Amino acid sequence: MRDRLERRDGTARLRSSLILTGRGACPMTCLMIKALIFDVDGTLAETEEGHRAAFNATFAAFGLTWFWDGDLYRVLHKVTGGKERMRHYAESIGVSRAQLPDDQIAEMHRRKNAYYSEHVRAGDCPLRPGVERLIRASRAAGLRLAICTTTSRVNVDELIAATLGANGLDLFEVVVAGEDAPVKKPAPDAYLDVLTALALRPAECLAFEDSRNGLLSAQAAQIATVVTPSRYTAHESFDGALMVLPDLDAFDLRAAGAAMEAAGR
Numbered sequence: 001m002r003d004r005l006e007r008r009d010g011t012a013r014l015r016s017s018l019i020l021t022g023r024g025a026c027p028m029t030c031l032m033i034k035a036l037i038f039d040v041d042g043t044l045a046e047t048e049e050g051h052r053a054a055f056n057a058t059f060a061a062f063g064l065t066w067f068w069d070g071d072l073y074r075v076l077h078k079v080t081g082g083k084e085r086m087r088h089y090a091e092s093i094g095v096s097r098a099q100l101p102d103d104q105i106a107e108m109h110r111r112k113n114a115y116y117s118e119h120v121r122a123g124d125c126p127l128r129p130g131v132e133r134l135i136r137a138s139r140a141a142g143l144r145l146a147i148c149t150t151t152s153r154v155n156v157d158e159l160i161a162a163t164l165g166a167n168g169l170d171l172f173e174v175v176v177a178g179e180d181a182p183v184k185k186p187a188p189d190a191y192l193d194v195l196t197a198l199a200l201r202p203a204e205c206l207a208f209e210d211s212r213n214g215l216l217s218a219q220a221a222q223i224a225t226v227v228t229p230s231r232y233t234a235h236e237s238f239d240g241a242l243m244v245l246p247d248l249d250a251f252d253l254r255a256a257g258a259a260m261e262a263a264g265r
C-alpha cells in the first residue's frame with residue numbers, strides 16, 4: 001500500500017511498506033524500514049551461559065585450571081569473539097603467545113563450539129520473548145531479514161536450527177558471522193558487510209542488539225538500533241539507542257519507524 005506523506009518542510013513523498021503492530025502484520029503504510037538486522041548472542045537468545053559452560057568444559061578438557069565464573073565472564077564478555085576472549089584472558093594472567101600459540105587457541109575454540117552445539121541442540125537456548133513473532137511476521141510482511149554477529153557461523157546455524165527449525169536459516173537473506181568480518185564489534189565492519197550484501201542504505205535498516213559493543217558497531221554503520229539488554233549486558237550504557245526495551249514482546253515496528261522519523265533518519 002502506498003501513501004502520501006507530508007514532510008515538515010511541506011514537501012511530500014510517497015513511501016510504501018508494511019507496518020507490524022504489536023501482534024502481527026498490518027498492511028498499513030509508511031515505514032522506510034526495508035530490513036531488520038539481528039545480532040545473535042543475547043539478542044535472539046540468552047546464549048552466554050551456554051558459551052560460558054562450554055568455555056569451562058574446554059579448559060578442563062585441555063588440562064587448564066582456568067575457570068570463568070559469572071562475575072569474571074561479565075568482564076570478559078566485553079571482548080568480542082571466543083578466540084579473542086581466550087587470548088585476552090591468557091594475557092591478563094601472564095600466559096604468553098609462545099606458551100599458548102594461536103593454533104592451540106583455535107583448537108580450544110573448535111572444542112568450545114562443539115560443546116556449545118550440544119547445549120543448543122539439547123534445547124537449552126530458547127529464543128527470547130517476541131523474537132520468533134517478529135521474525136516470522138516481518139518476513140511474511142515482506143521485510144528482508146539479516147543476521148549480524150561476532151559469533152562463529154556454526155553457532156548461528158545450530159541456534160537457528162534448534163529454535164526456528166531445519167529451514168529457519170532460509171528466513172534470513174544475509175548472514176554475516178565472526179569468520180566473515182574478522183574485525184569484530186564494536187567496529188562497524190560486520191554491519192557494513194550486511195548493508196553491502198542487502199544493497200540498502202543504513203536509513204532503510206533497523207538493527208537489534210543486546211550489548212554496548214553491538215550498539216556501537218551498528219551506530220558506527222549509521223543504523224538505528226533497538227537494544228534489549230541481556231544477562232551479561234544489563235549494566236551497560238545504551239546511549240544513542242533508538243529504543244531500549246526489556247525484550248521484543250512489546251516491540252512495535254510502527255513505534256520504531258516513528259522514532260526513526262523523529263530522529264530525522
Ligand code: XBP
Nearest residue numbers: 040041051080081082149150151152
Ligand atoms: C557475542 C560474542 C561471541 C560469543 C562467543 O556475539 O561476543 O563472542 O560470546 O562466540 P554476538 P564465539 O552478540 O555478536 O552474537 O566463541 O563463536 O566467538
Ligand code: MG
Nearest residue numbers: 039041042210
Ligand atoms: Mg549480542
